Amino acid sequence: MNSVRHQLIRSLFDEYIEMYAARDDRLTEHFSENFSGFTGGGDFLVNNREDWIAITRQDFAQISERLRIEMLDISLQDIADDVVIVTAFFHIHLPFNDAILSNETARLVLTYRLEGDRWMIVSSTISIPYTLVQDGEVYPLRGLYERNRELEKLVEERTHELEMSNRKLQTLSNTDGLTGIANRRSFDLQLTQEWNHALRIGMPLSLIILDVDLFKHYNDHYGHLAGDVCLKTLAKALVHAERRSGRHVARYGGEEFVLLLPGAAQQETLETAKHIQQEIWALKLPHEFTEPGIVTVSLGVATIVPSRQYEPEELVRRADLALYRAKHLGRNCVQTPED
DSSP: OOHHHHHHHHHHHHHHHHHHHTTOGGGGGGEEEEEEEEOSSOSSEEOSHHHHHHHHHHHHHHSOSOOEEEEEEEEEEEEETTEEEEEEEEEEEOSSOOSSGGGSOEEEEEEEEEETTEEEEEEEEEEOOOOOOOTTOSSOHHHHHHHHHHHHHHHHHHHHHHHHHHHHHHHHHTBOTTTSSBOHHHHHHHHHHHHHHHHHHTOOEEEEEEEETTHHHHHHHHOHHHHHHHHHHHHHHHHHHTOSTTOEEEEEETTEEEEEEETOOHHHHHHHHHHHHHHHHHHOOBOTTSTTSBOOEEEEEEEEOOOTTSOTHHHHHHHHHHHHHHHHTTSSSEEOTTO
């Protein structure tokens, strides 16, 4: 095929595609009186020009806004001096959100014949792998809208399921597997948040660290399963004793528990620690190796008004020092780092 004929055939096709995409009614002037063709969404042969014009105008009326044609491949055939054929493969992008039809590949075969001094379309066959259209449609828009609604509903359901799964995963990652209360990771996050809040408003922040006295002896004597039950019982008692809003109970590690008290001054924190101590005494969990013969705890208490001079770990350091003093002084007591 020489370049002149190539340019001619390509220009005929480009003109057709531009008018079709622009929904230009002048396209109907290019259909031959001897026209025949198959519609893309239908299942019948159209064998006269007027019917094809009616279908084309129905197409334009159904979707009046401009389409975007994404060309994938094109074949130009010079059949005879007065006959040429164009075969094209492309995606049709409708003027609204469409993740279905835009991914389907359409095939268009146009046959032109020179009639007098004009090239006229004598045959048009478009193949689009859509489901059959409903009455009054060229594109299956009603089915498309229904499928889009189904997809939106599915996406919404899956998004909700994902959010629920993420929340469960977040909860699991912040929960101690044995006791069911917050874990060390959760405590570290809460400490940072409460420290920054207290820093902004200038209020005190207090921490109680408690350690089960002689817990290794307990495990060795009663067994590790009994030790697990003991820790779970203590965790439940701590949560029950400190259900006030804004206070955070967590298992710090091993037999250590922590209680973070935003806004609590030292005296209030000391009273809270003594109340916790009494609650644990009231459980009367047998422990042969402590002086009273029941499970007891040592408690370290620290209070600080956060400042930019310190990091949040300073509060933990002070409470840990107080806990060391409580153990050094014989256990089963409450101490502060300043005593």
